[in-house]
Amino acid sequence: MKHLHEFDPADIRRLIEREGWEKPLAPVQRVHLTTRQQAVFWGLRIYVVVMTAVVVWAFLHGAAG
């Protein structure tokens, strides 16, 4: 593949402008999770902890047996 300096500066400029590389990305604003969303996420956290414990228990149990 060619190096950047091997491309025509006009092509570089055209691509930058057409694809918008010179523009900074739009900022991502923070949003707060609703109570319902938080409840789902906490439910999934509990699910992750319980299931991980089950898998680790099964691994140790299976490994010992």
Next chain:
Amino acid sequence: MNTEVATLDPKLCPDCPPLPENLEQRLRDRLYLDALRSAKQNWRTRLALGLALIGPGVLVMLGDNDAGGVVTYAQTGATYGLGIFLPMMILLGFVAYVVQEMTVRLGAVTRRGHAELIWKRYGAFWGWFSLIDLVVANVLTLMTEFIGIRLGGQALGLSAWLTVPASLLFITYVLVFLRYWTWERISLFIAVFNLIFVPLALFSHPNWHAVAQTFVGHGWIVPGGFLSLTFLILISANIGTTIAPWQLFFQQSCVVDKGLLPQDIRAGRRDLMLGIIGMVLVAMAIIILAAQTLKGVPNVQNVDADMVLHVIRSKLGDGMMALFALGLMEAGLIASIVITASSAWAIGEAFDIDRSINTPPRKAIGFYLPAILGTAVAAIAVMIPNLPLGFLNLSVQVIATVFMPAAMLFLLMLLNDRELMGDQVNSPRRNAVSIAIMVGLIVCNSLYGVATLFPHAFGG
């Protein structure tokens, strides 16, 4: 990435507007694509363009057929033969497409990685959870990769003290010292060798009539039933080796680092579909191979890579065993490369530091070092003697599915965020399919959990 500092050398383009830092390499990659697109179309330029556009999708899906996945498919074929799991691979390919396609759109539209969006949109509190899940799952998965490298090497007469450190050095080298384009091309070159399992399956001389019949419902008998512990752990493990949290983080960041934009989404989908076809073919090939050579092994947990290699040698000869060993090492190597990259991208995005493979290491030690350390921990762990490798492998795949619903929920919320996604927001049908996948994962895992803790709960 610092968006305040312009670094494009004025000599390269005196009239160009100032650019955010470290975009030179990405710009070069885009110019190359642009030149191919605007060139006179003939088979050479079409082929070159097609090859240039593949990357994230093929890498994520062939990286998904990792050493742990190879062993899981072998365990599946050994346990159920040419049965229900063979056609199920097509269904799992569809599931993988639904999930991974969302990361292509999210990355191309927002030009931000998955971890970055979670941290910026939902805050550090939830960001930490997703990052910890990812890093834990990645280190565990990397252990299965190094197990594959170790055992594959041993089968070829190479010491683990040579293969494991050499692999770690290679993974470090390609991530730290190559820039995105070269890193992607070398990774793709390695990933193609994943297909070595297809000729292996052909050489095992399977009964093709029986193979074909599995797709119309023949041989779907599951000894012990669909609620047996063996079936539940294998279904969870097969899902876990098809969709995993690292894949979400990897493909989205890979799309961003490659510089794909909304106009490239269709090409990104084709790339993903190509990867999924490869993934499904390889998975089926290993199941067929295992059904031919390993069927009837009494305890699936005893099937590890070492046993698979031993049986292939005894039934198909040294040459086939050597090919399988090479395939196992390749599967471990390519997965280690992409999983290490997913850790690096996620950590870089979470802490808002340089997060591009295009950034040289002297400028981005915080981007490269934590990921390399995580991979080194996994490499060291597999040198522990007497690990129960077969069961460890299954357990790691199941853990990947445990972490998946929470990761998918963030993905779904981001894909439904019209402020971020604009017209590329998820359709209701796609949301319904994604939620069904999440619920399916939770149900499978919960049934496995119940069957593990209460072995007689389902009459087993």
